[in-house]
Amino acid sequence: xxxxxxxxxxxxxxxxxxxxxxxxxxxxxxxxxxxxxxxxxxxxxxxxxxxxxxxxxxxxxxxxxxxxxxxxxxxxxxxxxxxxxxxxxxxxxxxxxxxxxxxxxxxxxxxxxxxxxxxxxxxxxxxxxxxxxxxxxxxxxxxxxxxxxxxxxxxxxxxxxxxxxxxxxxxxxxxxxxxxxxxxxxxxxxxxxxxxxxxxxxxxxxxxxxxxxxxxxxxxxxxxxxxxxxxxxxxxxxxxxxxxxxxxxxxxxxxxxxxxxxxxxxxxxxxxxxxxxxxxxxxxxxxxxxxxxxxxxxxxxxxxxxxxxxxxxxxxxxxxxxxxxxxxxxxxxxxxxxxxxxxxxxxxxxxxxxxxxxxxxxxxxxxxxxxxxxxxxxxxxxxxxxxxxxxxxxxxxxxxxxxxxxxxxxxxxxxxxxxxxxxxxxxxxxxxxxxx
Amino acid sequence: xxxxxxxxxxxxxxxxxxxxxxxxxxxxxxxxxxxxxxxxxxxxxxxxxxxxxxxxxxxxxxxxxxxxxxxxxxxxxxxxxxxxxxxxxxxxxxxxxxxxxxxxxxxxxxxxxxxxxxxxxxxxxxxxxxxxxxxxxxxxxxxxxxxxxxxxxxxxxxxxxxxxxxxxxxxxxxxxxxxxxxxxxxxxxxxxxxxxxxxxxxxxxxxxxxxxxxxxxxxxxxxxxxxxxxxxxxxxxxxxxxxxxxxxxxxxxxxxxxxxxxxxxxxxxxxxxxxxxxxxxxxxxxxxxxxxxxxxxxxxxxxxxxxxxxxxxxxxxxxxxxxxxxxxxxxxxxxxxxxxxxxxxxxxxxxxxxxxxxxxxxxxxxxxxxxxxxxxxxxxxxxxxxxxxxxxxxxxxxxxxxxxxxxxxx
Numbered sequence: 001x002x003x004x005x006x007x008x009x010x011x012x013x014x015x016x017x018x019x020x021x022x023x024x025x026x027x028x029x030x031x032x033x034x035x036x037x038x039x040x041x042x043x044x045x046x047x048x049x050x051x052x053x054x055x056x057x058x059x060x061x062x063x064x065x066x067x068x069x070x071x072x073x074x075x076x077x078x079x080x081x082x083x084x085x086x087x088x089x090x091x092x093x094x095x096x097x098x099x100x101x102x103x104x105x106x107x108x109x110x111x112x113x114x115x116x117x118x119x120x121x122x123x124x125x126x127x128x129x130x131x132x133x134x135x136x137x138x139x140x141x142x143x144x145x146x147x148x149x150x151x152x153x154x155x156x157x158x159x160x161x162x163x164x165x166x167x168x169x170x171x172x173x174x175x176x177x178x179x180x181x182x183x184x185x186x187x188x189x190x191x192x193x194x195x196x197x198x199x200x201x202x203x204x205x206x207x208x209x210x211x212x213x214x215x216x217x218x219x220x221x222x223x224x225x226x227x228x229x230x231x232x233x234x235x236x237x238x239x240x241x242x243x244x245x246x247x248x249x250x251x252x253x254x255x256x257x258x259x260x261x262x263x264x265x266x267x268x269x270x271x272x273x274x275x276x277x278x279x280x281x282x283x284x285x286x287x288x289x290x291x292x293x294x295x296x297x298x299x300x301x302x303x304x305x306x307x308x309x310x311x312x313x314x315x316x317x318x319x320x321x322x323x324x325x326x327x328x329x330x331x332x333x334x335x336x337x338x339x340x341x342x343x344x345x346x347x348x349x350x351x352x353x354x355x356x357x358x359x360x361x362x363x364x365x366x367x368x369x370x371x372x373x374x375x376x377x378x379x380x381x382x383x384x385x386x387x388x389x390x391x392x393x394x395x396x397x398x399x400x401x402x403x404x405x406x407x408x409x410x411x412x413x414x415x416x417x418x419x420x421x422x423x424x425x426x427x428x429x430x431x432x433x434x435x436x
Numbered sequence: 437x438x439x440x441x442x443x444x445x446x447x448x449x450x451x452x453x454x455x456x457x458x459x460x461x462x463x464x465x466x467x468x469x470x471x472x473x474x475x476x477x478x479x480x481x482x483x484x485x486x487x488x489x490x491x492x493x494x495x496x497x498x499x500x501x502x503x504x505x506x507x508x509x510x511x512x513x514x515x516x517x518x519x520x521x522x523x524x525x526x527x528x529x530x531x532x533x534x535x536x537x538x539x540x541x542x543x544x545x546x547x548x549x550x551x552x553x554x555x556x557x558x559x560x561x562x563x564x565x566x567x568x569x570x571x572x573x574x575x576x577x578x579x580x581x582x583x584x585x586x587x588x589x590x591x592x593x594x595x596x597x598x599x600x601x602x603x604x605x606x607x608x609x610x611x612x613x614x615x616x617x618x619x620x621x622x623x624x625x626x627x628x629x630x631x632x633x634x635x636x637x638x639x640x641x642x643x644x645x646x647x648x649x650x651x652x653x654x655x656x657x658x659x660x661x662x663x664x665x666x667x668x669x670x671x672x673x674x675x676x677x678x679x680x681x682x683x684x685x686x687x688x689x690x691x692x693x694x695x696x697x698x699x700x701x702x703x704x705x706x707x708x709x710x711x712x713x714x715x716x717x718x719x720x721x722x723x724x725x726x727x728x729x730x731x732x733x734x735x736x737x738x739x740x741x742x743x744x745x746x747x748x749x750x751x752x753x754x755x756x757x758x759x760x761x762x763x764x765x766x767x768x769x770x771x772x773x774x775x776x777x778x779x780x781x782x783x784x785x786x787x788x789x790x791x792x793x794x795x796x797x798x799x800x801x802x803x804x805x806x807x808x809x810x811x812x813x814x815x816x817x818x819x820x821x822x823x824x825x826x827x828x829x830x831x832x833x834x835x836x837x838x839x840x841x842x843x844x845x846x
Contacts, residue, residue, distance in 0.1 A: 119722035121715065147727035147795035197726050 001026050001101075003205040004058055004417040009042070010100045010122050012115065013049070014189055015107030019122050024101050030420055034058030034101075035391040036084045037430040039073035042104050043082055049106035050075070052185060054087070054154075054194070056101055057393015058414050061093035061202060061259070063214035065221050065405060066398040068259035070095045071390050072154075076180035077188075078165055078348070081355050083180045084434075086389070086396045087154065088291065089266070091171040091196065093259045094152035098198035109190040114142070114155075118197045127192040134158060134318040135170045136285075142195045155193035156183040157320025159342060163187055166325035166345050174266075174289045175317045177360035177396075179349055183320050205419035213413060220404040221262055226367035231255040231267040232293045235397075238367055241297060248296070248306045251275055253287060261395045262402075266291045269310035288314035292360055298327025299338075308335040315339045324360070325349050353379055354435060357386040357396075366401045387431050439468040440486035440683040445526070446820045447473035448813075449497030450490070451743060452752040453523065453603075456664040457489050458823060459756070464676045467831040471820040474501040477509055486683045487519045490526030492603065492662060494741040498529060499537045507540040514543070514654035519682045521675070524605035527647075527658035528574075531606075544649040544656050546615070549607035550575055550639050576604050577636035578629050581668075582661060583622035584645045590617040598670035599624055600645070600661035607660060608644035618646035618674075620660075646674070655682065702828065705770040705777065713777050714765055717822070720784035721761070725754050727791040736798055738808040745812065750791070753815040757822045764829060771829045776821055783818035790814060 001007045001024040009022040024038075032038045035057035042053045052074040059067040070092030072085045087095065095103070099120030109124075112131035116123040129145075130138040135157040143151045153172055160167035160183030167183025170176050186193060204210045221227075226238075231252070233245040248267070253275045255264035266289050270277065273286035290296055290313055299309035312335055316323035319342050329347040332338045352363050364378045372378050382400070389399035392410045399405060407427060414422045442461055444454050461469060472481050472488075482488055488510065490498065502510070510530075514520050522529055530543040552573045581599045588595060610616050620640040623629075629636055646663070649656040657678060663671035705713060731747035738745045764770065790811045797804040 118726060119718070121719045121722055123719065144796070145792070146723070147792040148730040150730065151726075199722075199725055199729060 001029055001418075003203050003419060004062065004414070005029070005202070006096060006099050006101050006120065006200065008100050008120065009102045009104065010117070011046075011104045011106065012122060012124065013106045014109035014113065014124070014191060017109075017124050019124065026420065029058070029418065030422070030426070031430075032433070033391050033414065033422060033426065033430050035060075035069075035393055036071050036073055036387065036434055037391050038102060039071055039084070040082065040434055042102055043073050046104055046106055052105045052182070052189070052191075054095060054103040054105070056092065056096040057389075057391060059410065059417070060393030061096045062204070062413075062417065063211050063218075063260070064392075064394075064410070064413050065214065065218045066258070066261040066395040066402070067393050068092050068261050068395040069389065069393045071393075072169065072178070072182055074180075074182055074185055076182070077184045078179075078181040079351055079355050083351075083356055083358070084386075084390055085169070085176070085178045085180055085182060085358055087171060088177065088258050088395060089152075089171050089174065090259050091152040091154060092393065094196040094198065096198075096202065097200055098196040099200055103194075105189065105191065108188065112190045112192055114192040115194045116146070117194060119199060127190075130155075130192055131161065132158070135320045136173050136318050138192065139173055146195065146197065148197055150197065152196045153193060154196075155320070156186045156191075157318060159183055159319050159321040160187035161192075162343065164321060164343065164345065166322040166329075166349075168320050168322045169193065170317060170320050173317060175292055175295065175313065175323055177292070177358045179322055179324065179351065179358045179360055181322075204417050206416045210413060210416045213409070213416060217404060217409055217413075218262070221402055224367070224402065224404070226401060227262055229367070230264045232265065232290060232296055233267065235265065235293050235362070235366060236297055239293075239362055244297065244300065247300060251287070251306045251310055253277070256289070258395045258398075261398050263398055265395075265397050269306070269313075271307055271310045271314065285314075288317060292323055293362070294360065295323035295327055298324055302327060302333050302338075304333075304335065311335055312338050316342075321345065322349075353383045356434070357383065357390075361386065361396050361400060364400070366397070368401060368403050370403055383435075384431060387434050388427075391427070391430060391434075439466055440679060441468045441470065441484060442466055442487040442489065442679070443470045443472045443482055443485040445473075445477065445488065445490045445498075446471045446816055447475075447477070447498070448501035448816070449495075449499075449525070449741065450493040450816070451525075451745075452749045453492035453662055453664065454489065455752060455756040455819065456662065456666055457491055457523075459666055460664050460672050460675060463672075466679065467827055469823065469827050471823055473816070473820065474503075474506060477502055478505040480509060482509060482513050482518075483516075485513065485518060487521060487679055488513060489521045489523070490529060491664070492524035492526065492605070494743040495525040495528040495538065497741040497743070498525060499541055502540075503537065504540050510541070511543055511651075514656060515652040517653035519654055519657065519679070521657040521659065521678070523659040523662055523664055524603060527606055527608075527660055530656055530658070531608075543651065544647075544658070545611035546644070546647055546649060546658060547609045548574065549609055549643045550577065574604075574606075575631070575639075576602070577631040577639045578623065578627050579603055580628045581624045581626040582620055582640070582645075583624055584618045584661070584671075585621040586618045586646075587616050589614045597621065598668070598674065600663045600668050600671040601665050602661045605660035605662065606658075607640040608647050608658060610644055610647050610649070615647050615649050616644040617648050619643060620645045648678075699771075701773075702771045703774050703776070705772070706768055710768075710770045713770065713781070714761065716781050717757070717784055718761055720781075720788050721754055721758050723788040724784070724791050725751070725758065727788070727795050728754060731791070731795060731798070734798055736804070738805050740805075740809055740812065745808065750811065750815065753819050757819060757826075760822075760826050764826060767829050769829070770825065772825045773828070776825060780818065780821045780825065783814050783821060787811065787814045787818060 011020040039053040039055035070087030076083045098117045112127035114127045168178040236244040251269045253270040257264040270287040330341040389396045532542045647658045794807040
């Protein structure tokens with residue numbers, strides 16, 4: 001597979017420490033397109049080895065708007081189903097830049113390891129120095145060791161190591177959309193996580209046309225009035241939650257976007273630093289970056305102040321546990337109680353529809369109505385929209401906001417980028433495969 | 437007919453610009469390349485060469501490393517028919533000087549025009565634009581691209597203009613005007629001035645940019661600007677034409693039997709072993725590129741000898757090897773001298789360690805100069821070793837220059 005691709009699938013067997021590479025066949029892309037179309041295919045191929053499959057969408061890391069996402073596909077220890085979790089921030093694109101489109105992790109390691117993926121090289125590295133450390137310490141340690149502050153990580157913390165059902169795989173220092181307990185799966189495999197960095201380029205079949213069409217679509221996207229808004233609180237307001245903006249405002253420092261995503265959906269809260277600071281903080285831990293609207297809302301609904309909610313979210317990120325599950329299932333109402341509850345979280349978080357996609361994303365459109373009516377139609381649309389975003393690698397929250405990101409133009413760009421004829425029929429078949 | 441054997445001096449004191457010569461000669465089909473260091477030059481290791489290239493860097497450090505033995509061998513090499521090509525620092529080296537250790541290399545009667553008895557003072561704008569040169573000061577009135585024009589002594593019928601970048605190289609006045617093959621004739625929109633236009637004009641314009649000085653059977657080519665810079669194709673061609681014109685064919689054609697003997701003595705790696713070696717190189721080059729990318733964000737530079745080094749120069753070394761890895765990956769057999777793979781593995785992993793060390797030193801505001809010196813030494817060792825592997829593997833057993841000429845003839 002020459003275009004929009006590194007042409008490589010990595011197969012890692014943790015039990016034998018063997019690393020193999022396979023070429024990504026063009027025929028597989030013609031059949032399954034990419035993203036979770038292919039991660040599911042690879043999951044099924046290696047199902048006997050209890051695999052975790054990491055992937056990227058066909059458009060991930062390109063100039064198509066919001067092409068920020070990667071994916072994790074695995075069997076959830078929470079639901080028992082094969083589920084798909086988006087990889088957001090800048091981490092999703094770094095997977096592809098680091099030299100692999102897909103990574104299959106089989107088996108369990110006899111001792112703790114992490115996977116250092118860089119420029120098409122995969123190293124199984126001893127994690128003795130980071131095992132037992134929290135997500136922040138582990139990420140800092142690896143960045144210091146590798147000598148690069150832009151290193152992108154997917155790490156578990158003590159929750160994953162201790163086998164908590166709601167252990168998350170965190171991205172860099174922050175909580176992730178993982179509601180499936182994939183962190184527990186990592187821990188069971190003695191896999192502390194991944195570090196990604198690459199300095200490669202992605203080839204595009206028709207580069208000029210690709211960029212031109214991307215920019216045309218971006219221009220259309222930017223005509224949306226919702227792009228005047230920013231951050232998590234305004235999403236919650238759009239969902240009908242009142243008072244969140246006033247509540248969070250005193251600790252809000254800034255909002256940031258995922259790779260090439262026009263809406264800044266992540267909100268940085270400053271807890272031990274002046275939120276009005278206009279220069280880079282000199283403090284080691286000024287605050288926390290939050291991407292989980294329902295976790296934030298959950299802590300608000302428990303009666304916490306925004307400052308305490310931020311501190312609870314920070315503690316969850318460090319421990320590597322799903323903050324929504326902590327808020328929803330923990331039954332605690334003070335910051336100290338919440339911090340002490342991480343090891344005793346149990347119960348079930350509802351996973352909507354077929355249970356394939358994370359309810360980290362609101363289960364309906366945001367800021368636009370997409371012409372939908374009725375709960376059934378909305379839920380069917382949501383599930384298809386999640387599938388589409390994870391096939392092509394689109395930031396899944398933004399996919400819910402923006403009607404200009406259509407299946408047609410994703411297919412058009414995919415065809416321009418790859419020189420393959422990818423049709424609506426193929427896409428429909430891939431979605432059937434994912435839902436089946 | 438054999439391709440001329442070209443030695444690219446890659447020993448102490450050279451900067452990254454010898455890597456530009458590697459690119460230039462490879463593109464031109466001159467694959468019979470060697471990479472002598474100071475020990476090789478001092479120990480008669482250049483006598484089989486047709487051309488010796490000494491690129492940019494720190495003239496004093498190059499002279500100090502080569503020493504008296506190196507100087508005598510270079511002189512003897514040229515007298516016996518060899519072609520010396522010196523670019524920038526390599527051009528200063530054989531000019532007459534009373535300063536030690538440059539006085540060991542007084543081979544050509546060419547004067548530097550960008551030399552001042554007095555410290556140039558306020559008209560000189562940056563530390564990069566002036567350096568002590570014994571009792572005098574070499575100053576650099578401009579950087580980047582300048583316009584050059586060939587003289588009638590190169591070709592009376594056809595003079596032509598081309599651009600080449602100046603990064604501290606000399607303007608020259610030759611004892612015999614017929615030695616001058618190209619003059620500085622103008623500035624370009626890309627020229628960056630470190631002095632007034634007037635001083636720059638007076639120092640360079642009309643003076644020699646390329647000088648050829650004969651010495652017995654051989655000659656010295658002195659290049660003020662970096663004609664080998666990869667973005668200046670016409671200037672590159674000037675060097676290629678000079679090599680073809682001066683060598684015609686190799687002085688020391690290698691007999692087939694010798695070739696076979698040499699090939700038999702080489703180590704051949706194939707299958708898993710070859711893959712493992714390439715993976716090891718790839719791993720360490722990647723690790724090094726990643727740290728270097730991070731260093732490039734930091735406001736840091738090191739003064740090593742007389743030369744200022746920035747992290748971007750580390751990148752030039754690493755990229756020169758990185759971009760060639762995929763071609764090696766397509767070869768079924770790697771051909772190398774015994775012990776070379778161990779040297780490559782050791783040097784490449786050491787570079788990663790030292791780069792990670794220097795990043796931490798900078799992050800913690802510690803002095804990093806000693807580590808920088810180690811890193812640039814290791815980069816020299818690694819790149820020399822890598823190019824021995826690369827050219828040994830890619831072109832061993834065949835001579836593309838010969839093939840090219842044969843196809844042209846047919």
